[in-house]
Amino acid sequence: MLLLAVLATVLVRPGRGAAARDVFTDVFTPEHATVAEAVRDFVGWRPFPTQPIQFPHTTHLARKLQCEGCHAGAATGPVAGIPDTKFCMSCHQLFATDKPEVRKLAAYFSRGEDVPWQRVYGFSPSAHVKFNHAPHVRAGVQCSACHGDLTRQTVAVRSVNLTMGYCLACHRSRKASIDCTTCHF
Numbered sequence: 163m164l165l166l167a168v169l170a171t172v173l174v175r176p177g178r179g180a181a182a183r184d185v186f187t188d189v190f191t192p193e194h195a196t197v198a199e200a201v202r203d204f205v206g207w208r209p210f211p212t213q214p215i216q217f218p219h220t221t222h223l224a225r226k227l228q229c230e231g232c233h234a235g236a237a238t239g240p241v242a243g244i245p246d247t248k249f250c251m252s253c254h255q256l257f258a259t260d261k262p263e264v265r266k267l268a269a270y271f272s273r274g275e276d277v278p279w280q281r282v283y284g285f286s287p288s289a290h291v292k293f294n295h296a297p298h299v300r301a302g303v304q305c306s307a308c309h310g311d312l313t314r315q316t317v318a319v320r321s322v323n324l325t326m327g328y329c330l331a332c333h334r335s336r337k338a339s340i341d342c343t344t345c346h347f
């Protein structure tokens with residue numbers, strides 16, 4: 163079932179935001195006339211971002227690293243977080259030091275900079291969505307329900323379209339709150 167739901171959202175991905183409007187058009191006036199406008203509004207969001215380093219989720223996950231090893235905030239709070247270069251270099255002082263992408267990492271580290279990763283997931287600020295990872299992790303919702311299978315992604319891609327309809331469908335089936343103020347501020 164869940165897999166079907168995920169596939170369905172992948173297939174309808176160009177209609178980001180459309181589901182929300184179809185359901186609520188006669189109740190609420192969206193702040194944006196078109197989906198494209200809403201998407202443009204959210205400057206940091208890219209469906210296929212160009213990352214400064216070709217970070218391979220594949221390689222790291224094949225070596226049995228856990229998601230929470232790098233995204234430690236997911237279990238405890240709203241933001242999953244991305245590790246800093248110091249964390250990466252705890253391994254890469256030793257591993258794959260000759261690889262071009264790891265050299266780039268080392269260069270950021272030696273300049274005392276973090277890697278300027280582009281955001282993959284997120285919402286238009288005008289949608290006023292509040293999201294929190296921790297209750298989902300506590301309730302046993304898998305990362306893949308919202309982010310797809312990272313063992314098949316190098317850098318993360320937006321493989322699940324997190325529309326309001328998608329959130330609501332699971333909240334209904336799991337008897338989680340569907341009150342507007344649960345997800346909106």
Ligand code: HEC
Pocket residue numbers: 178179180182183186189190191192193194200285286288289291324325326329330333339340341342343344345346
């Ligand atoms: C389970 C979480 C959740 C609940 C409950 C929820 N929403 Fe949403 N809503 C979202 C998300 C997530 C988005 C953004 C979707 C996107 O970017 O495609 C959204 C988008 C919207 C938008 C479009 C805003 C824009 O500018 O694009 C409106 C309007 C809206 N919601 C109204 C409501 C109303 C009214 C209720 C209560 C009846 C409600 N929502 C309940 C998650 C939720």
Ligand code: HEC
Pocket residue numbers: 229230233236237240241242243244283284285292293295298299303304305306307308309324
């Ligand atoms: C119920 C859906 C859902 C689940 C389950 C989920 N995420 Fe997320 N994740 C999101 C949303 C939505 C965002 C964007 C949040 C925002 O911009 O406010 C996000 C953002 C992120 C980010 C970007 C940094 C951040 O925290 O904003 C990372 C990394 C991430 N998730 C990792 C994970 C990992 C690892 C897991 C499993 C432990 C996980 N997510 C489970 C929905 C989910």
Ligand code: HEC
Pocket residue numbers: 215216217218221222225227232245246249250251252253254257258261262263264267
């Ligand atoms: C627990 C140790 C560990 C951590 C932490 C770690 N890596 Fe890795 N990484 C590895 C190993 C092992 C490889 C595979 C090396 C190989 O295939 O020879 C690798 C491979 C890579 C590669 C691919 C190199 C290539 O071209 O083959 C990149 C890029 C990379 N890591 C970046 C990062 C970044 C960025 C971080 C921090 C977010 C990070 N790594 C954190 C152990 C780690």
Ligand code: HEC
Pocket residue numbers: 213217219222223227228229230231232233244245279280281282283284305306309312313316317318
């Ligand atoms: C070795 C560290 C490492 C591990 C392990 C790891 N990630 Fe990541 N993750 C990163 C880095 C670095 C980025 C930023 C580059 C990118 O977007 O791919 C990232 C990005 C992401 C994003 C996109 C965040 C955004 O910008 O919205 C998601 C979602 C995500 N990871 C989920 C996961 C999940 C789920 C797992 C476990 C199956 C996992 N990651 C395991 C390091 C890691």
Ligand code: HEC
Pocket residue numbers: 291292293294297298301303307308324325328329330332333336337338339344345
């Ligand atoms: C695959 C199922 C699933 C999806 C998809 C999902 N959620 Fe949830 N959500 C849950 C469950 C289960 C809980 C925990 C309910 C509880 O603790 O009683 C929860 C809890 C929450 C909470 C905390 C509610 C509280 O009372 O503290 C927020 C906020 C939330 N979800 C927002 C979202 C948003 C926004 C989205 C879409 C981007 C989303 N959820 C998608 C299953 C899901």
